[in-house]
Amino acid sequence: MASIAFHDVSVDIPVFNATNRSLKNNIISAATGGQISPRDTRRISVRAIDGLTLNLEHGTRVGLVGHNGAGKSTMLRVMAGIYTPTGGRVAVDGDVAPMFDLAFGMDPDATGWDNIILRGRLLGFSKSEIRRRMDEIGAVSDLGAFLDMPLRTYSSGMATRLAFAVSTSIRPDILLIDEGIGAGDAAFLQQAKERMQRFIGEAGLLVIASHSNDLLRQWCTTALWMEHGRMRMHGDIDEVLKAYQASVSA
Numbered sequence: 001m002a003s004i005a006f007h008d009v010s011v012d013i014p015v016f017n018a019t020n021r022s023l024k025n026n027i028i029s030a031a032t033g034g035q036i037s038p039r040d041t042r043r044i045s046v047r048a049i050d051g052l053t054l055n056l057e058h059g060t061r062v063g064l065v066g067h068n069g070a071g072k073s074t075m076l077r078v079m080a081g082i083y084t085p086t087g088g089r090v091a092v093d094g095d096v097a098p099m100f101d102l103a104f105g106m107d108p109d110a111t112g113w114d115n116i117i118l119r120g121r122l123l124g125f126s127k128s129e130i131r132r133r134m135d136e137i138g139a140v141s142d143l144g145a146f147l148d149m150p151l152r153t154y155s156s157g158m159a160t161r162l163a164f165a166v167s168t169s170i171r172p173d174i175l176l177i178d179e180g181i182g183a184g185d186a187a188f189l190q191q192a193k194e195r196m197q198r199f200i201g202e203a204g205l206l207v208i209a210s211h212s213n214d215l216l217r218q219w220c221t222t223a224l225w226m227e228h229g230r231m232r233m234h235g236d237i238d239e240v241l242k243a244y245q246a247s248v249s250a
């Protein structure tokens with residue numbers, strides 16, 4: 001059974017080359033971003049997540065909403081194990097598939113086929129599992145003879161197709177999606193939509209960060225509204241989106 005538990009989780013990101021001058025007063029009134037705290041005159045950090053406690057159980061489909069810099073992507077990265085929290089405890093039970101940083105683990109000098117193996121290994125596949133799925137993944141990418149060419153010869157849309165094809169071939173317990181997956185041209189998007197539908201439907205636990213209410217209503221039953229790294233509201237998707245929209249247009 002998949003689950004994610006945050007207990008009083010905080011993430012501070014140190015910033016080494018910010019100037020204090022621009023940060024002086026206007027931070028306090030900033031509508032976007034996390035909380036900037038000058039720890040002393042030379043060291044500044046951004047508190048991207050601030051004391052977050054949260055339990056997501058198997059079957060949860062939650063959308064993360066909030067202003068730019070509210071902490072949504074940081075939360076996803078903590079859930080994926082990419083960021084270690086600076087405070088608090090995180091417990092994640094189940095295989096996690098992060099659908100962001102799609103180029104991560106890909107080698108520009110390796111061919112498409114070799115990159116399928118590389119990314120597959122990164123996502124936890126054994127070599128034999130990947131070999132079994134190679135043809136299917138290649139077909140989904142629809143890259144044809146380009147699969148024999150080095151990744152550096154691909155356009156960004158072509159590279160995304162390849163990463164998408166590999167990532168959606170696993171059956172994760174926990175699926176983490178950051179919006180802006182931007183999978184490419186219209187034909188691929190249509191095909192990607194159908195594959196995504198099945199992929200999302202099969203995940204035990206789904207977390208999506210998005211600014212699109214339509215997308216969130218389509219996939220989620222609950223929503224979590226983040227504000228300056230803190231949880232402002234967590235509950236039924238329609239209720240949270242309504243409250244969030246009201247605050248944005250107020």
Ligand SMILES: Nc1ncnc2c1ncn2[C@@H]1O[C@H](COP(=O)(O)OP(=O)(O)OP(=O)(O)O)[C@@H](O)[C@H]1O
Pocket residue numbers: 013014015032033034035046047048066067068069070071072073074075209
């Ligand atoms: N590498 C970094 N260095 C410094 N600060 C960072 C870094 N990454 C994120 N932050 C800060 O952490 C805070 C949370 O950022 P995060 O990307 O989680 O926000 P978000 O809610 O996903 O925003 P958006 O909707 O714009 O994608 C922001 O204030 C941001 O400036």
